[in-house]
Amino acid sequence: MTDLAARWHRLTASLVPDAARREAEIQRLSAAYQAPTRHYHTLQHIENLLDRVETADLQDPVVVQLAVWYHDAVYNALKSDNEARSAAEALAFLQHSDLEPTRQQRVALLIERTADHTQPQPPNDADLLFFLDADLSILGAPEADYWAYARQVRQEYRLVPDLLYRPGRRKVLANMLAAPVLFRTPALRAELDAAARRNLQAEIDAWDRGGL
Template identity: 35%
Template structure:
């Protein structure tokens, strides 16, 4: 499991405390993202998302974006059928966490942000802006920015892309160099699904990543397609 540096951990904890208005949340978050089956969906991923989204901290709805960052992979099962419920359970996890750990005044001030964050988390299942948010430009932008940042790993440099793909295999208890046929098939189909998104990135700020992400997806698709040729 990848772990941030000590300096990065301090920064993450500081951000978490500020986001939720209490230091009580950080231990719960850290425990969730340090589960032993995780290799990509860890605190390192949270840090990368916060860095990618840092330019948008002045957005009026930034609290909702940051809440979605902390909650979107809080529940991450890597076996079927529970895998299909990760997004719904992560959204419910965030609501429960806020209810149990955040001060009443914070909950009152951020009720709308929590609601928006849960809708964004649910949208990560298909990585498409849901109709419930699409008609309001402010809400649509929140969803677009978060979903785009979550997929930005697909436009990573070659070495980081390889690390990401190998970590996904490890999360499914696979040898990255010799994954089982069932995993290869599932990964192949998932990558094809992403490649079919048109566009892959929805915001102007992330649109420039599209060509590299497509090229990277093609590389990964060819890797998992090899046995079929």
């Protein structure tokens, strides 16, 4: 957490000069991501995404990194408004910043776009496409890491019985597998697409056999 906090302050120091406000916000975000109901959508997920976007060639890296920090700020597996509420939390903090209003809205847009990775996206919005690909990069992870992810997601839905979870999860996986393009940026497509499709098919097969 110490390293993540340092990264947060490096990102936001020039935007929010009030150190106490920045510190209160990182504490609040950390508490949200470390809630006992979370197993995959945690600080580790944020760190993994930051590792990717901080080294990427982006048009507006500040906006993309802010979107990373906030995109799962609100996460309730049984709700459908997580992305909208996460975007609202980002805007609530950024209203106290020196970030231009158009860029504040851009942060919110990136967050809201994570609601459905299979929806059409603007083909020339390189920052958005990279952000979405990074968020999905776990799909193309090594097999052991993917299975850990699949089990962590199941834990986040632990209140949903297998009878309901299995067909719902299988539908999500099948929709992704059927997408002609999973990763929209050439570099991440080359790195992750083949492994992601193997992993998605393997999880579908596991559910068809009865479960993880």
